[in-house]
Amino acid sequence: MEYILIGKVVNTFGIKGELKVYPYTDFVEDRFKKGSKIYLGEEHLPFVVKSCREHKGMLLLLLEAHEDINLVEKYKDFEIYKAEEDIEPVKDGYYFRDLKDLNVYVGNERVGRVLRVEEGIKANHLRILKNDDQKEYLVPFLPVFVEKVDLENKRIDIVKMEGLL
DSSP states (O other): OOEEEEEEEEEEETTTTEEEEEEOOSOHHHHTOTTOEEEETTTTEEEEEEEEEEETTEEEEEETTOOSHHHHGGGTTOEEEEEGGGSOOOSSSOOGGGGTTOEEEETTEEEEEEEEEEOOSTTOOEEEEEOTTSOEEEEEOSTTTEEEEETTTTEEEEOOOTTTO
């Protein structure tokens, strides 16, 4: 089974077992929906979401059968995953994972390929590119830098800007 990283437990909240979560997804309502299955840590321990609510830019997540701080303290700093098979495909668009290994072009010149997508501040998703001379570059994933994403042809076109590559 393949897993998709969707968040990280940063702390506990209160004594009733809520976990304070930093989400790595724009699809919070779907990924942390009541009754849905999530997986914690590298071992991908399965849990069912009892409830999830937003609080000061973070999520407060309660797991079924774990409504006590003593049962969840050990999960602090664990990453949260969703099974890839449980994630619906998008109709118009793509997930960042779909961009991996796409070729990157400036005009007709291939400048590299996408190694991975690193998510930062929601408005500044970054792609790391590796060009033919084995150097890595950070390119903000913003419309000012990215002209077109063509999944069918495995191609991303970016604008030529001084200092970008």
